[in-house]
Amino acid sequence: VAYGLYIVGGGLALAVADVFVIRAALGPRYLRRLIYQIPLVGGALRYSALMEYCHLLAVLIESRMPLPDALRYAGGGIRDADLAAASSQVADDIVQGQPFAWTLSSMPQFPAVFGQFAKWGERHNRFPEAFHAVGDVFEGRARFQASLIAWVVEPILIFGIAVMTASVIVALFMPIIKLLNDLA
Numbered sequence: 146v147a148y149g150l151y152i153v154g155g156g157l158a159l160a161v162a163d164v165f166v167i168r169a170a171l172g173p174r175y176l177r178r179l180i181y182q183i184p185l186v187g188g189a190l191r192y193s194a195l196m197e198y199c200h201l202l203a204v205l206i207e208s209r210m211p212l213p214d215a216l217r218y219a220g221g222g223i224r225d226a227d228l229a230a231a232s233s234q235v236a237d238d239i240v241q242g243q244p245f246a247w248t249l250s251s252m253p254q255f256p257a258v259f260g261q262f263a264k265w266g267e268r269h270n271r272f273p274e275a276f277h278a279v280g281d282v283f284e285g286r287a288r289f290q291a292s293l294i295a296w297v298v299e300p301i302l303i304f305g306i307a308v309m310t311a312s313v314i315v316a317l318f319m320p321i322i323k324l325l326n327d328l329a
Contacts, residue, residue, distance in 0.1 A: 173227075176226075185290065185293060185294045188286075189294060192286040192287035193283075194223060195256070195283040196281075196284045197280075198219055198225070199259075199276045199280030200277060202215055202216065203272070203274075203275075206272045212272070216232045216236035217232065227254055235248050235249060244267075245267055246263045246264040246267055258282060262278060262279035263275060
């Protein structure tokens with residue numbers, strides 16, 4: 146009891162230090178990949194980043210920016226360092242003469258559906274429409290993941306609140322029960 150405050154403070158300091166050490170050791174790309182592995186939350190974050198990237202890329206291409214430059218700017222305009230690095234790599238591959246859709250399919254950061262929409266946009270010369278469409282697909286997936294989080298977390302919270310309430314009630318009645326047992 147005498148050292149409880151120090152233990153709690155030390156635990157919090159260790160937790161904060163762990164976050165900074167993990168961030169420094171892994172770097173932003175691998176930290177984002179680690180976050181994406183978290184069940185439920187990771188999928189929603191990944192699809193949100195992909196949606197943001199797709200719509201930004203579509204707007205840049207609609208502005209008649211060359212595809213490699215649009216890829217670099219779209220990668221620089223999002224918070225996902227892993228996706229930004231992959232976008233820069235795709236831009237470099239395109240400048241070297243690689244086909245766009247093939248380059249996308251070789252990158253693990255881009256799901257297969259992204260490459261399929263890029264093939265369609267390449268075939269019909271409609272990249273902005275293709276990227277807006279795939280952005281809408283990722284938006285739908287992100288919304289589904291978010292609703293799944295709410296669907297899973299709600300019963301867990303209700304159960305946790307019920308357990309906490311029951312433990313408070315039991316803690317309040319324990320002295321009365323002990324007193325009645327001592328009197329009997």
